Amino acid sequence: MEPSVQYLLHLADCPLILGQRLGEWCGHGPVLEQDIAMTNISLDLIGQARLLYQHIASLLDQNTDEDKLAMLRYEHEYLNFLLVEQPNHNFGHTIVRQFFYDAFNLLQYERLSQHKDETLKSIAVKTLKEIKYHYRYSSEWVIRLGDGTETSHEFVQTAVNDLWKYTGEMFQLATYEKALLSDQSAIDVTTLKPLWDEKISSIFHQAGVNLPGEEVFLFGGKEGRHSEHLGYILTELQYMQRTYPSMKW
């Protein structure tokens, strides 16, 4: 597969899987407002994934479409971060996962909104408006929970310690990204790391949350090597399409 297509799949798979994860909160949120907020963010993310899958389908110009790309691939063909497939656990854990991703995504989409692929650029310009609100939401909740009660602080600190190992992957180049760097068809994500560090440090400082000092990271999601969680997500996500092929709502 062309590196440019793999890159777009990577960009699409992250919001799809995170959107699916957030959707699990539907009807289970700690309070109604946050239940609605998380599922609204889920909607945005799935909408963003759709725009990207539509773009990929138009490039491939074969017998494929956005639904087939989202619903009929196998685990190793998904190129999302390990971070986004991690389980929700509790609200604090979900918020920290979201915050790590949103802070990265904000920086990434600021760059993508200057991309030379006009369609990708349009998608980025459009969705950046939504990503800003996602970041605002998750960063405010990190502060509120981190600086809240002893219990809420504990939840956030535990989530930060637990999820930290998945953050390094966001700043490591996959094979397809390396291939696209020379003509700037992919963002050099390694350059986003110091900006991201700065962003999250300032929020964690306000939240009274400590960053883990160690730099031991897990990699592989962007290359299709996933944690066991992705299989379970896909089982649920793809159930209807696999059971009733080509079904439509």
Added chain:
Amino acid sequence: MTQTANRSGDFPSHIVRKQIASILEKVHDPEIPGVSIVDLGMVLDIRPENSHWHIDLAVTYSGCPAIDVIPILAKAILAQDGFADAVVEMQIAPPWSTEWISERGNDKLLAWGIAPSNKKSAHHDFGIPKQCPQCGSTDTSLISAYGSTPCKAMYRCDVCHETFDYFKCY
């Protein structure tokens, strides 16, 4: 005047364009029933193409379920009014903005109980409601950044204590 499958043949294009625009006034976002897609600033272009008319509509929020419903509604209403072969296409560029909502649209939102978007600034990226749609007070507080749909936030009026939706700046 005869009603044919396509009325564009009967009139010059500037007249037909107006006809189509007025037909589109009847198409509403199902989640904001009071306001037409014209008032929401979603109609980007109405143009003749070969033997049919082509209508470009702007995508609002990328995940908004109305995005799949609105072109279906628009096509059905256009067909009813003699434009059965009109093509309706959703476009992501230029990126839709709440600033495109007409004054009439904002008035209708307010009448519907939704405070229209207002004043984007460095500190308030989604702006703050100008007034409570119920009692008109300017004394309001944010409850939640997301409301009944992604485009709205939930506010509370600190005078009449009613909660209301606010259309965030986008």
